Amino acid sequence: xxxxxxxxxxxxxxxxxxxxxxxxxxxxxxxxxxxxxxxxxxxxxxxxxxxxxxxxxxxxxxxxxxxxxxxxxxxxxxxxxxxxxxxxxxxxxxxxxxxxxxxxxxxxxxxxxxx
Amino acid sequence: xxxxxxxxxxxxxxxxxxxxxxxxxxxxxxxxxxxxxxxxxxxxxxxxxxxxxxxxxxxxxxxxxxxxxxxxxxxxxxxxxxxxxxxxxxxxxxxxxxxxxxxxxxxxxxxxxxx
DNA sequence: TTGTTATTGCATCTCAGTTGCATTACTTTT
DNA sequence: AAAAGTAATGCAACTGAGATGCAATAACAA
Ligand SMILES: [Mn+2]
Ligand SMILES: [Mn+2]
Ligand SMILES: [Zn+2]
Ligand SMILES: [Zn+2]
Numbered sequence: 001x002x003x004x005x006x007x008x009x010x011x012x013x014x015x016x017x018x019x020x021x022x023x024x025x026x027x028x029x030x031x032x033x034x035x036x037x038x039x040x041x042x043x044x045x046x047x048x049x050x051x052x053x054x055x056x057x058x059x060x061x062x063x064x065x066x067x068x069x070x071x072x073x074x075x076x077x078x079x080x081x082x083x084x085x086x087x088x089x090x091x092x093x094x095x096x097x098x099x100x101x102x103x104x105x106x107x108x109x110x111x112x113x114x115x
Numbered sequence: 116x117x118x119x120x121x122x123x124x125x126x127x128x129x130x131x132x133x134x135x136x137x138x139x140x141x142x143x144x145x146x147x148x149x150x151x152x153x154x155x156x157x158x159x160x161x162x163x164x165x166x167x168x169x170x171x172x173x174x175x176x177x178x179x180x181x182x183x184x185x186x187x188x189x190x191x192x193x194x195x196x197x198x199x200x201x202x203x204x205x206x207x208x209x210x211x212x213x214x215x216x217x218x219x220x221x222x223x224x225x226x227x228x229x230x
Numbered sequence: 231t232t233g234t235t236a237t238t239g240c241a242t243c244t245c246a247g248t249t250g251c252a253t254t255a256c257t258t259t260t
Numbered sequence: 261a262a263a264a265g266t267a268a269t270g271c272a273a274c275t276g277a278g279a280t281g282c283a284a285t286a287a288c289a290a
Contacts, residue, residue: 052167096226105218111211
């Protein structure tokens with residue numbers, strides 16, 4: 001039910017929105033827990049938006065090119081919507097450091113708001 | 116006084132830490148406001164850490180190669196410390212989108228914690 | 231001095247996210 | 261079917277970073 005809100009697209013949904021959308025049918029806490037469970041099950045993944053809110057999106061398994069394993073996200077500064085960007089970003093190598101993951105968020109104007 | 120806590124390095128300091136460090140000499144709210152002012156003055160810049168906390172670091176003006184204008188940051192998952200990474204990351208171009216800025220955070224183990 | 235503006239303190243608020251505990255739903259075992 | 265165990269949900273209260281309103285103080289200028 002919560003999962004079907006993501007309708008197979010790359011659109012992300014903020015937890016705040018989801019809590020609102022389901023406030024008549026389920027408790028706030030339940031929404032949080034369902035999302036966490038779906039993430040553990042590999043159905044969803046999460047990231048942090050520009051306003052430090054938590055967002056979720058469908059998990060798309062990496063394609064053959066290894067793309068999208070740890071992909072960036074885009075958030076529109078006009079409409080606030082955000083989505084997955086299935087693109088590979090080259091991770092720099094830092095001397096004496098080990099990079100395990102990355103949080104990549106691009107901010108700008110989305111196609112809708114540019115049109 | 117708050118500014119001198121950054122001692123010209125690329126080390127970042129979380130607001131939470133700064134509030135604690137100065138709790139005897141100034142109010143929590145004042146710390147927030149001083150940091151905001153220093154950011155407006157171009158002395159500091161801020162970013163969001165992996166735990167959604169706000170971090171500040173010295174602002175280093177871009178060098179001739181345009182490097183570090185919108186640079187990534189690194190946060191160690193062991194010690195929690197984070198710092199600026201003066202490296203250029205290629206921003207992808209997304210069809211029908213305009214990217215204005217980016218939040219790039221790399222997570223891993225720092226030199227100290229690897230040693 | 232007197233008026234004006236910038237800075238700080240303090241209390242209170244906001245609000246996303248978490249936690250504890252009781253209740254209900256679902257499964258498995260006898 | 262009944263009992264027992266496990267998982268999912270509701271509800272209330274809590275947490276904590278960050279914001280806000282307002283009064284008090286400090287700096288500054290006329
Ligand atoms: Mn994604
Ligand atoms: Mn930086
Ligand atoms: Zn938009
Ligand atoms: Zn470390």
